[in-house]
Amino acid sequence: MTAPPRPVARPDRGIRAARRLDPREAGFQGLLLLSFGLGVVVLAVLLIQVIVQGWPRLNLDLFRRFPSSLPSRAGAQSAIFGTLWVIGFTALFTVPLGVAAGIYLEEYADKQRWYNRLVELNIQNLAAVPSIIYGILGLGFIVRGPLKFGFVVISAALTLTLLILPTVILASREAIRAVPMSIRLASLALGATKWQTVSRQVLPSAVPGIATGIILALSRAIGEAAPLVLLGGLTFITFNPTGAFSPFTVMPIQIFNYIERPQSEYRVVAAAMIVVLLAILLLMNSVAIWLRNRFRQEW
Amino acid sequence: MTHTTTQRRGGATAAGTSLRRSRPRYGERLIVAFLFAAAFLSVLVTAGIVISLAIPTVDFFRTVNIGHFLTGRSWAPLFKPPSFGVLPLVAATIVVTLVAMLVAVPAGLGAATYLSEYASRRFRKVFKPVLEVLAGIPTVVYGFFALTFVTPLIQKIWPFGAPPDVYNMLSAGLVMGVMILPTVASLSEDAMNAVPQALRAGAFALGSTRRQVTTRVVFPAALSGIVSACVLGISRAVGETMIVLIAAGGTPRFTFDPRQGAQTMTAFIAAAGFGDQPTGSTGYKTIFAVGSLLFVLTFIMNIFSIRLVRRYREVYE
Numbered sequence: 037m038t039a040p041p042r043p044v045a046r047p048d049r050g051i052r053a054a055r056r057l058d059p060r061e062a063g064f065q066g067l068l069l070l071s072f073g074l075g076v077v078v079l080a081v082l083l084i085q086v087i088v089q090g091w092p093r094l095n096l097d098l099f100r101r102f103p104s105s106l107p108s109r110a111g112a113q114s115a116i117f118g119t120l121w122v123i124g125f126t127a128l129f130t131v132p133l134g135v136a137a138g139i140y141l142e143e144y145a146d147k148q149r150w151y152n153r154l155v156e157l158n159i160q161n162l163a164a165v166p167s168i169i170y171g172i173l174g175l176g177f178i179v180r181g182p183l184k185f186g187f188v189v190i191s192a193a194l195t196l197t198l199l200i201l202p203t204v205i206l207a208s209r210e211a212i213r214a215v216p217m218s219i220r221l222a223s224l225a226l227g228a229t230k231w232q233t234v235s236r237q238v239l240p241s242a243v244p245g246i247a248t249g250i251i252l253a254l255s256r257a258i259g260e261a262a263p264l265v266l267l268g269g270l271t272f273i274t275f276n277p278t279g280a281f282s283p284f285t286v287m288p289i290q291i292f293n294y295i296e297r298p299q300s301e302y303r304v305v306a307a308a309m310i311v312v313l314l315a316i317l318l319l320m321n322s323v324a325i326w327l328r329n330r331f332r333q334e335w
Numbered sequence: 336m337t338h339t340t341t342q343r344r345g346g347a348t349a350a351g352t353s354l355r356r357s358r359p360r361y362g363e364r365l366i367v368a369f370l371f372a373a374a375f376l377s378v379l380v381t382a383g384i385v386i387s388l389a390i391p392t393v394d395f396f397r398t399v400n401i402g403h404f405l406t407g408r409s410w411a412p413l414f415k416p417p418s419f420g421v422l423p424l425v426a427a428t429i430v431v432t433l434v435a436m437l438v439a440v441p442a443g444l445g446a447a448t449y450l451s452e453y454a455s456r457r458f459r460k461v462f463k464p465v466l467e468v469l470a471g472i473p474t475v476v477y478g479f480f481a482l483t484f485v486t487p488l489i490q491k492i493w494p495f496g497a498p499p500d501v502y503n504m505l506s507a508g509l510v511m512g513v514m515i516l517p518t519v520a521s522l523s524e525d526a527m528n529a530v531p532q533a534l535r536a537g538a539f540a541l542g543s544t545r546r547q548v549t550t551r552v553v554f555p556a557a558l559s560g561i562v563s564a565c566v567l568g569i570s571r572a573v574g575e576t577m578i579v580l581i582a583a584g585g586t587p588r589f590t591f592d593p594r595q596g597a598q599t600m601t602a603f604i605a606a607a608g609f610g611d612q613p614t615g616s617t618g619y620k621t622i623f624a625v626g627s628l629l630f631v632l633t634f635i636m637n638i639f640s641i642r643l644v645r646r647y648r649e650v651y652e
Binding site: 058060061067068069070071074076078081082089132133136137140144145151154160161162164165166170172175181198202205231255256259262265268269270291292295303306307310313317321325 | 362387443445453462479544581630
């Protein structure tokens with residue numbers, strides 16, 4: 037994660053002190069620090085602003101109530117349950133596919149073959165395709181088109197799966213690559229087959245890294261709104277989903293819905309929901325960082 | 336493919352080959368086939384994207400002249416008679432992207448330089464995650480921030496002439512710049528970290544100051560990585576949807592004035608989800624025509640960026 041230590045950073049400490057008066061040096065460094073500070077300041081202002089704005093509605097009623105045409109009675113329960121359903125299915129699809137593809141590319145693929153190189157370049161490119169394009173794919177293939185599922189939990193989960201799959205694959209590959217070759221060789225030398233080596237030695241050692249990548253990718257999916265808006269998500273859902281083929285709404289879409297309403301009271305509800313959403317994401321990120329540090333192996 | 340890998344491994348474990356020949360492991364082959372299928376799925380996804388975009392787009396250009404689409408200055412697909420000139424959407428996309436890059440490139444580069452060349456390890460450990468958090472905030476939240484905080488702020492402190500509208504491209508672009516900042520920063524920091532330490536040490540030994548080392552040695556050496564980071568940033572700005580949808584308004588308008596609101600390509604596509612367009616209508620197909628344009632633009636930038644990164648990697652590894 038962090039870069040290797042710089043040997044240069046220490047020996048010139050005395051030099052830096054002597055030059056502290058040079059206005060160009062100090063000015064340049066100040067400018068750099070300032071541009072770094074911009075991100076920090078914006079983050080702080082953003083957090084304070086949503087908490088202050090959403091404070092009046094940050095109570096249990098937010099979780100108890102459903103979307104309503106009366107702003108004073110509007111809540112977020114159907115959106116929270118919708119998010120849980122959608123992300124649950126997304127994880128169900130993403131984890132096996134992403135890990136399998138990662139294993140293939142790291143352990144089995146012969147890099148000289150054109151089709152393996154194609155897959156690799158393709159995944160890199162897919163990771164940078166705008167999310168709204170995945171919405172178009174979902175609209176054309178899943179919601180309408182061949183599958184014709186309509187706007188239900190499974191459509192959103194499939195679309196989000198395709199969206200985050202490249203990220204999960206790249207993260208799995210990195211985790212698998214970090215497992216030292218000596219472990220594989222030792223396992224093979226003891227007579228294990230290739231798959232036994234991968235499934236019993238490599239994969240268990242790579243699990244913390246893979247899990248971190250998956251959690252981060254899922255937290256991206258939780259906040260994603262654009263493709264789902266296109267799929268037709270701006271409907272008024274006042275009930276919790278009951279299954280894979282149930283209509284639903286999710287938190288980012290419901291937030292967008294409330295922002296777009298003319299009554300300013302809805303914006304307070306939107307801000308309160310944003311606080312809840314950010315809290316969920318923060319929790320997931322903390323778990324990911326904890327996993328990374330707790331199970332990190334030094335080889 | 337399985338065969339070659341087996342042979343290579345067989346060579347490594349001496350007696351392996353003969354064992355395998357007498358009793359081929361079908362189970363293992365089945366597993367490899369499944370793993371390959373999972374990896375190959377990504378190619379199918381790309382094919383799916385291209386097909387789902389291409390078919391309605393070709394259909395669309397049967398009814399609408401492609402020359403009119405690319406050069407027309409009026410976008411009114413739902414009017415009667417409709418007008419399908421995409422330039423207003425492109426212009427809005429360019430304006431928002433420009434504003435975003437004016438924030439993201441200098442600030443992102445500055446932050447990357449500070450982290451890579453100046454910051455102590457402790458500073459880096461504490462503050463680098465801030466950029467990661469910034470990158471993890473959902474775009475709908477940024478949109479809310481632009482509309483309810485940045486726009487009123489700009490309107491209040493606007494120093495000259497008419498202040499920006501409630502929906503304007505300026506605040507959408509500014510906030511988008513902050514959103515892209517981590518992308519630009521982390522990729523260019525990677526590029527600067529890849530510059531060999533010997534180059535810095537050599538320049539220091541010749542009496543350069545830290546600023547001189549940074550601007551005259553590290554920047555030029557990391558340039559292709561930095562450019563690639565910026566191109567990827569532009570690609571993300573062009574493809575970003577929720578911020579512009581919320582803060583830049585939903586009216587297509589051919590203007591380069593950032594104080595006004597205008598609809599970008601992405602915002603148009605997303606907004607098409609509001610109304611229930613019947614499948615197969617020209618209105619429905621416009622989503623795919625604009626989507627194709629967006630996909631081609633970002634695809635070119637992504638490939639360019641991936642190529643650049645590969646090239647600079649070859650130099651130092």
